[in-house]
Amino acid sequence: MKISNCPICGLPWSETVDEEEVRYSYWICECCGCEYGNDDNPAYRENWLKQGAPWFDPKQRPSSWNLEEQLRHIIPDWNAR
Template identity: 35%
Template sequence: MTTHLCPVCHYPGLADPPWSEAGPSYEICPSCGYEFGVTDDDLGVTPESWRRLWIDRGHPWSSTAPPPPGWDGTRQLRR
């Protein structure tokens, strides 16, 4: 299974590319909570601004589902 990298927080487990020629994926990154096509297009929040907010909040896991074993937002962002 191919996964895709979140350009906001560098989470490596997105099911779809965030954006493609067809448009945004509308997938919500479980790590940082950014929804491609909504957070950016509808709310006007850039990936860079969202990344800063996520960092300022302490890199929390954003999904209600548990994070993958060993998940670490700080380490993930350094990649």
């Protein structure tokens, strides 16, 4: 399956990539800080949200950022796939 958003926080990416590439990439999301292949699971998301959804790289946060809109693009059962 091709995906174009962080499966944990929903941050849109500049390009669409294969799900398997993300799972084993060890890329780090600039928004939630998830390291794919290591942290990517619903518990990580829950903890990130409990902390107030802080940006891992605050300089990358758009001024028009909307958490609720972004969360519409998560993959709720990401670790179960």
